Amino acid sequence: SFPVTDQVSVNGGGLAIGTYRGTITVSSSGAANTPFTIPVTLTIAATPAGTVSAVVNGASFASNTPVAIGALVSIFGLGIGPVTGVPSSGVPLPTTLANISVTIGGKAAPLLFVSSGQINCQVPFEIAGQTTAPVVVTNTSTLTQTPATNVSLSASSPGIFTVVINGTTQGAILNQDFSFNTPANPAHHGDVVQIFATGQGAVANAPADGAIATGGTSTTPVTPVVLIGNQPATVQFSGLAPGFVGLWQVNANVPAGAASGSAVSVQIVLNGAISNTTTLAVQ
Numbered sequence: 130s131f132p133v134t135d136q137v138s139v140n141g142g143g144l145a146i147g148t149y150r151g152t153i154t155v156s157s158s159g160a161a162n163t164p165f166t167i168p169v170t171l172t173i174a175a176t177p178a179g180t181v182s183a184v185v186n187g188a189s190f191a192s193n194t195p196v197a198i199g200a201l202v203s204i205f206g207l208g209i210g211p212v213t214g215v216p217s218s219g220v221p222l223p224t225t226l227a228n229i230s231v232t233i234g235g236k237a238a239p240l241l242f243v244s245s246g247q248i249n250c251q252v253p254f255e256i257a258g259q260t261t262a263p264v265v266v267t268n269t270s271t272l273t274q275t276p277a278t279n280v281s282l283s284a285s286s287p288g289i290f291t292v293v294i295n296g297t298t299q300g301a302i303l304n305q306d307f308s309f310n311t312p313a314n315p316a317h318h319g320d321v322v323q324i325f326a327t328g329q330g331a332v333a334n335a336p337a338d339g340a341i342a343t344g345g346t347s348t349t350p351v352t353p354v355v356l357i358g359n360q361p362a363t364v365q366f367s368g369l370a371p372g373f374v375g376l377w378q379v380n381a382n383v384p385a386g387a388a389s390g391s392a393v394s395v396q397i398v399l400n401g402a403i404s405n406t407t408t409l410a411v412q
Contacts, residue, residue: 139171148172179208179245181278184264187249187375188327189288189405195281197330198257201241201375204231204248209266209275214244222251222339222374228270233280234262239339239374251375253338256282257331286328287353287377287397287404300395300407301325312391315410320383321365322409324355326397329377332369342369342376353399355379358387358411383411 137153149171156164185191187201196202215227222239224230231238231248234256242249248266256262263277290301294311302310303323316322332347348368355362362381370378379397387393392408 137169139169179206179210179266179268179273179275181206181209181264181266181275184278184280186286186288186328188290191288191405195283195286195402196252197283197286197328198252199254199330199332199335199369199375200252200286200377201327202250202252204250204264204266205246206248206266206275208245210243210245210248210268212245214242214247216242220339220341220374221337224339225269228268230267230269232263232265232267234259237338241374251338252282254331254335255338283330283400283402285330285349285400285402287326287399287402288328289324289326289395289397289404289407291407297391299392300409302395302407302409310409312410315391315412316383317412318383318385318387318389321380322357322383324379324381324395324397325370326377326379326404327375328402328404329367329369329399336369336374339374341372341374343371345371349377349399351400353379353397355381356394356396356398357381357383357409358393360384360387362387387411 151169152166154164154166183205185203187203210229211227224237226240226243229243231250236253236255238250240250259282261279261281264280265277266275291298292301304310304316305320329349334346336342352364353367355364362384364381366380370376389411391410393411395407395409397404
């Protein structure tokens with residue numbers, strides 16, 4: 130007999146992360162010891178790809194602060210998504226977008242936007258009670274994962290969204306008539322303004338992760354403190370904004386004692402956590 134050398138290769142494309150086992154059967158006509166089998170083990174492992182540098186409140190971008198369940202957050206890093214950013218196209222929000230998925234505390238996070246340097250998503254309500262949670266970004270097409278990055282969690286971590294109107298940055302706030310608050314369209318003392326934020330934490334009647342809130346019933350168990358011009362405002366409503374995912378709406382009266390001006394300070398305090406400072410115009 131003559132020695133025979135052969136090669137066998139495996140195409141692992143499309144296989145999920147895990148261990149696969151099989152056999153190779155070799156047979157030869159006229160040989161007494163054939164056929165015989167050779168056991169084969171193939172392991173598809175997730176290799177590190179990209180790095181996460183920060184997980185922050187999606188409104189304030191405050192560094193070194195906890196985030197809260199149900200909130201919108203931004204994940205910053207390098208090589209964590211597609212070069213050209215991809216937004217989600219509808220609700221409920223997907224948990225895989227452009228081959229990118231995110232887990233926070235082992236739970237799939239609904240995705241609003243993915244790119245190589247930034248991912249916007251919602252913190253799952255299911256991880257309530259945890260004080261820290263690992264964040265992992267997975268590319269499902271290349272079977273690669275970022276190393277786990279731990280983020281701190283707290284009951285609330287308020288952050289007020291800002292908008293740029295006519296070159297001026299101010300709070301994302303609507304006047305009593307639902308028009309945008311601007312220096313040219315100010316609120317008046319006693320008016321109810323709608324402040325849009327995130328980081329409220331647990332709510333009553335919480336919608337499913339990635340689903341919109343409906344009916345104005347997903348309210349915070351605790352009424353926040355709203356400071357307008359450093360004066361406490363009467364809060365009329367605090368809960369998830371109907372028709373949106375993870376958006377916190379706080380309706381409050383502009384205090385009679387608040388200052389007038391084009392940039393009056395606004396803050397929200399909930400469960401001892403203080404938001405970033407934004408502004409609104411008051412006449």
